[in-house]
Amino acid sequence: MTKSPRRAFVAANWKMHGTRWMVLDYATDWPEVPAEVDVVLCPPWGYLDRVRSVLDGKGIRFGVQHTAIEPRGAFTGEHAAEMAGDLGAAFAIVGHSERRRLFGETDEVVAGKFAAALRAGLTPILCVGEVLDERRQGAAETVVATQLDAVMDQCGAPMLAGCVIAYEPVWAIGTGETATPAEAQEMHAAIRAKLVREGVELADTVRIVYGGSVKATNAQELFAEPDIDGALVGGASLDAVEFAEICCAAA
């Protein structure tokens, strides 16, 4: 199978992990990664500035794991997408399954956050994916299509051009259970076909990355699939050397 000319994209989702010292170690341990891979680190908000300052110049870009919908105001504890941009972030993860499940983010809220990221000049990394029961019932594609429709209905299909979509089957996140390359490829192809049908301009340039227990040991076989353009990596991204290995596998 031939790979497309789309640039590989690998992002780290540190979730709520890290310390000021871990950030320094990470920068020290970070090896060189081929320039043809887009590498993005999404640390917790509180460490974004520090991560950026110690890793700047290493060919890495930065993102946040969530934002508020509103640009400013009396929303105690929240962070606006505009603030992420002000701190040098270029990406925002939107609709991660942990935000949907643990913080009650509905499809409508996710669409609002997608719009907020665009408004602030950030590239959304839009997470979609089904839970295990939905897969067992044969509803995985319908669930993912509904999640995409919510964003397209609120923001307009053309707004997906240029964004990154992360297919993250919920049953594979943090479980050590990975979708097989064939299962992931099937969903990625279905997502791309949907984008083409919806008339997303240049749908072929939208990167669709896989997330769910990606490690250095399984990255290569996933990236060999024609529609898997990279990965969103949780647990394995906390180790600079392993995360860099995954980035190299995508090159």
Ligand code: PEP
């Ligand atoms: C994630 O949190 O987006 C993720 C894919 O986690 P993990 O790699 O740990 O499964």
